[in-house]
Amino acid sequence: MSIFSIVLSAILTDNFVLSKFMGCCPFLGVSKKISSSIGMGLAVIFVMLCSTAITYPIHMLVLAPRGLAYLQTMAFILIIAVFVQLVEIILRKMIPPLYRALGVYLPLITTNCAVLGVTILNVDNFSNAPTFLEGYGKALLYAGCAGIGFTLALIIFAGIRTRMENSDIPEFFKGIPATLIAASIVSLSFLAFSGMS
């Protein structure tokens, strides 16, 4: 995959939330206000980048050569969980303002499908790159762009939801059903991007 196609597909054509359906829970739960969406989005980008930075080498250098690829799921999620805990502790002790802005969302990220998803997809897509560094670089790029795509979807959606707050919606559609239907329309608009390749 060329660099351009990686960036384009991760952000637009194969958007993690709207095309791949990964990361729906925070997408539907946190995107009420634009400020919280940005906070969540930044936290997700950070965790995705760092977890890819750790999990990709572990798979390529430790698990795969020994035929232990099946331990991937367990290793990756453990790394993500431990990493998120560590970051939370460090942030709380060292950069309280950043912790107040982002730290709230960090525990939610451990169970975010998108984060585990991006680490697994990186291994699937880039494990047979010609050199380790090339694969590593592309994996990091993909993770970063996936996070950006996630944030983009979140922000767009927050804007829509603030408008929806005051709309007249039938009783039993209020809340999550209306949100899901709005999500389907946003997803429809992103589907149009799949013509670009």
Next chain:
Amino acid sequence: MAKTTKTSCLKEFTKGIIRENPNLVGLLGMCPALATTQEAKNAIGMGLATTFVLLGSNIVISALRRVIPKSVKLPAYIVIIAGFVTLIQFLLHGYLPALYTALGTFLSLITVNCIILGRAEIFACKNNVWRSALDAAGMGIGFTLALFLVGSIRELGGAGTWMGIPLTKGFEIPILTQSPGGFFVLGCVIAIVSKIARKKPPRTIGCQGCPMSETCAASQGGCSK
């Protein structure tokens, strides 16, 4: 520790199917409900795979509940759940390779399905093995039914077939089998189920159902930040 009234074993099992259906009422596990429900066959497969992991992890976690220290609760649960997920991956890859290819990455993503971690944290660590097993079975079946419902609607409406049998060919709306259709059908199903149960759908993805609620700082200020 105050004990709530003991629910009968049957109630423990049936509560997960309709009244506290984890997907349509608790609004957990949305990712697989949207991604693997393009065909009813895959939806059932995903539901049963999740049930397997749910049962296994609930039983093991309940059996070890007095042994696992509170400070490493989360990593321990995660490791156990991931273990069962990898087991079902082996089984499906070897015996049902078509289902394995169809589910793809989402089989690994069962690990972070909120339902499993949620039941472990809310139920299995406080109840004995038998009740935990019943709870897991009920929740798993409820989840499978919800997935099957959404999957059937998407397959019938979007591809004109049901479980591979062509039924409504000629009337299909292909968009239903793609991303937007998934969101749309799920939203409508949740609305209809709420109407039938005469219970309003929650405004937000509930903090009570979220497995991180005890550790999450957000729940102290409310998830709707």
Next chain:
Amino acid sequence: MNDTIKAPIVLTLICSAVCGLLALGNHLTKDKIAAAESQAIQDSLANAFGEAEYTTLDLQFDGVNQLFSNPDGTTIFDITTSGYEKNSQHLLIGIDENGEVSAISFVSISDSPTQSKKVQETAFLSQFIGQSEVNETYDAIAGATKSSDGVHTAVTRALNIYCNHKEEILHGKDN
């Protein structure tokens, strides 16, 4: 103090137990998995090219999983390409001794249901049958562009490799 020591020990024990269990699971199922995969390929071969003794050629090319040859002279390329999803199409492309595409068959395809069905239809695949040179343009299926692209990529790759490495392939068959 007790808890600080107990916690990591319990966690390590659980991790080791799970790893051990998974190693056992892997050991027990890996043969079944390999058998299932080769069975799928054998079934596809039989479906498209008839029941026969297929020999696997000992050649490696970029983008081709393996090559088979058929007693009547057909070379079959086992190729995985991306349709709508990455690596979603696994197909077998047969090129006969005249260098023309003789048949295309799918081992597995995991694009969305409608798209998967459409690209497997004879009406679409027939345009590739009989091709002996790479065609830059072809007729895609409306609403299944990416899936159609995947098939076209696979056919192009097979033809290119056959044309460029004809000698090696024919020699490989004689061995």
